[in-house]
Amino acid sequence: MGYFVTVESGVNLYVEDINPGGNKTIVFIHGWPLSHKQFEYQFDVLPAMGYRCIGIDWRGFGNSDKPMNGYNYDRLADDIGSVIDALQLKNFTLAGHSTGGAIAIRYIARHNGYGVSKLVLISAAAPVGFTTETANKFLKETLNDRPKMMQEVTDSFFFQYITGPFSNWFFQMGLQAAGWSTAAVVVMLRDEKLYTDLLKISVPTLILHGIHDKVIPFAQAQELNQKIKNSQLVPFQYSGHGPFWEERDKFNQLLTQFI
Template sequence: MGYFVTVEQGVNIYIEDVNPEGKKTILFIHGWPLNHKQFEYQFNVLPSMGYRCIAIDWRGYGNSDKPIRGYNYDRLADDIHVVIRALQLEDFTLAGHSTGGAISIRYMARYQGYGVSKLVLIDAASPSSVSEEVANMFITETLNDRPKMLRGVADIFFFQYITSPLSDWFFQLGLQAAGWSTAAIMRTLRDENVYNDLNKILVPTLIIHGIHDKVVPFINAQETNKLIKHSQLVPFQYSGHAPFYEERDKFNQLLIQFTG
């Protein structure tokens, strides 16, 4: 079931809500430059096992409205909070990938983990920023030849071989975002970080990270693990930045075990 939640005047966020009657709820927060559809291979499996699976498109991405402003971590965390309140979610697992992991971390700190009983960070953009040189390169490419930039991201995103059709699918997900929001999030990744948020996370936290990740190096996961109390780090030996796809059976089973 798909619907919209208004997070502020003139900005509606798209929600994909599968199996609303499920006994356990996971709220998925996608990464840059994608949208909720990146979790297709979780939504194929988990709802049939009794889970309510919810995913949002950030403002500027996927089916959500695409305003010019509002792409800092605080505003994106505020959007999540509005969605959680609107859906009256309680005792749920929050699972964020890449930049979505950083947004989830900011939500936990900014709202004292309201409603969240467990946290899953998937190759999260934590705790440091993206270097100025790398971020500026992505911004320049986004504003001048975004399709070429997206092809380049796909090349470093995966460790395992992916088919040309899957690469095309990944590419199309990126194109569903607005160019300005794609660049704006990269500015946020350059200019902000979540280092000081990590010690405010008090719920059990599972950190999943591909050891071959070229986007967010595995050492970042190790540092995040040290800074979050009650966290456990599970390395994915055959994944780059996309363990939710590259080792999806292991990934899904781990989610089930952690949330069970």
């Protein structure tokens, strides 16, 4: 079922809550500039296995409200915290993809890991996000021809072949975001770093990353593995930036085994 949670005055986040009576809970945080819908191929399978799957759309993205401000790691992490508080979640697994992985890291560092028993970082945009060159290119295109920018993101996202209809679905998901929030998060990815946050992670952490990732290089996953204690890295040999789709059977199996 889907509903909205108020995270501050006038700002409501959309939450997709599947199988609320499940035995174990996984909170999914999507990547830029997507929405909870990117995890469709987890939501198709995991709830039927007894898991409660919660997908949260960030402010400015997906079905959530799209205010003009609040696009920094602290505020986005606090938004996640507000949802966790509202749903009274405890002992759950926090799974973040790309920028969502960075937001998950900031949530744990900023909120002392409240409620989180395990962390899953999927192609995480950490400890750094985009290079200045890449960010400035995306920023310019976002503000002048956002569909072209989103097509470039789609084309570089996957290592495996994707069909035309799948590409269009993915493309439209990205355009559901507001232009201003899309641009603001590019600036965040360019300017904000998470090195000190990594030292504050103590929960068991699973790092999943495609070796052919053109968006966030695999070397960053190796760096996370070195700097996060009690972490393990699993490379995906046939994936780019989207192992949750490109090798979804392996991804889902590893996720359930870890939890």
